[in-house]
Amino acid sequence: xxxxxxxxxxxxxxxxxxxxxxxxxxxxxxxxxxxxxxxxxxxxxxxxxxxxxxxxxxxxxxxxxxxxxxxxxxxxxxxxxxxxxxxxxxxxxxxxxxxxxxxxxxxxxxxxxxxxxxxxxxxxxxxxxxxxxxxxxxxxxxxxxxxxxxxxxxxxxxxxxxxxxxxxxxxxxxxxxxxxxxxxxxxxxxxx
Numbered sequence: 001x002x003x004x005x006x007x008x009x010x011x012x013x014x015x016x017x018x019x020x021x022x023x024x025x026x027x028x029x030x031x032x033x034x035x036x037x038x039x040x041x042x043x044x045x046x047x048x049x050x051x052x053x054x055x056x057x058x059x060x061x062x063x064x065x066x067x068x069x070x071x072x073x074x075x076x077x078x079x080x081x082x083x084x085x086x087x088x089x090x091x092x093x094x095x096x097x098x099x100x101x102x103x104x105x106x107x108x109x110x111x112x113x114x115x116x117x118x119x120x121x122x123x124x125x126x127x128x129x130x131x132x133x134x135x136x137x138x139x140x141x142x143x144x145x146x147x148x149x150x151x152x153x154x155x156x157x158x159x160x161x162x163x164x165x166x167x168x169x170x171x172x173x174x175x176x177x178x179x180x181x182x183x184x185x186x187x188x189x190x191x192x
Contacts, residue, residue, distance in 0.1 A: 003061040007074055010054045014081040016156045017047055020147055021088035024171070027146075028095050030108055031116040031173075039118060039149075039171060040092035046152070047085040054078040114142070115177050118149075121168045122185030133160035141183075142175035 021043050028037040058075050062068035094101075121127050127135065137143040148155040148162065149169035155162055164170070174180050178188045 003057045007054055007057045007061070010050050010057070011074070011077060011081075014047065014050050014054070014078065017043060017050070017154070018081045018084040018088070020154065020156050021047070021085050022091075023146065025088040025091035027116045027173070028092050029101065029105060031114070032095065032101070033116045034095055035118050036116050036171070037092035037095040040088055041096070043154075044085050044089040047082060051078045051082045114173050114175050116173050117171075117177050119170045119172060119177070119180050119184045119186055121164055121166055121170065123166055125164075125166070125183065125185040127164040127183055128166050129163060131161055131163050132158060135164070137172075137180070141179045143177075143180050144173050145170050146173060147171040 021040055024036050024043070025040050027033065028040060055075055055078060058071045058078075062071050065071060132145060137145065145158055147170075148158050148164070149171065150165060150167070170180070170184065172180060181188050
């Protein structure tokens with residue numbers, strides 16, 4: 001793979017990652033979810049690594065370019081995505097620093113019947129090996145999967161043909177998060 005193909009792949013991933021981070025950061029505030037705010041922190045570290053990697057690739061590619069200054073736009077684009085992810089990090093930090101939300105945000109949190117969370121797919125789960133189309137989670141349990149974390153990579157806005165695997169971490173908005181946890185094989189805490 002050439003440096004430019006690798007740079008292109010990294011920049012596309014950075015774009016998707018920054019978009020996901022903004023969505024998750026705002027959602028963490030609206031749903032008052034420390035779990036998702038922590039996910040934004042993890043994504044920020046991944047974005048930092050991608051930014052450094054793209055810059056190194058651009059420097060390597062500059063050796064072979066007649067006009068190496070033309071590669072500055074690649075570095076600029078990486079920096080812009082990094083700044084977007086930093087902003088998402090700052091938004092999520094509101095939840096993790098336990099800042100009291102403004103009354104408008106508190107009202108939104110009270111009015112929502114959904115919650116946002118992460119669920120790990122355990123061995124033996126009925127979700128394993130099935131596509132999102134087969135599972136029909138939105139209609140059956142009121143759950144929308146925003147992303148699937150598989151190892152150290154993310155599937156952003158997964159489609160109907162994406163398959164759930166053992167060990168996947170599902171980032172979801174749900175009106176019945178406990179039901180999603182049950183389906184994934186996670187223990188559900190009893191309410192007092």
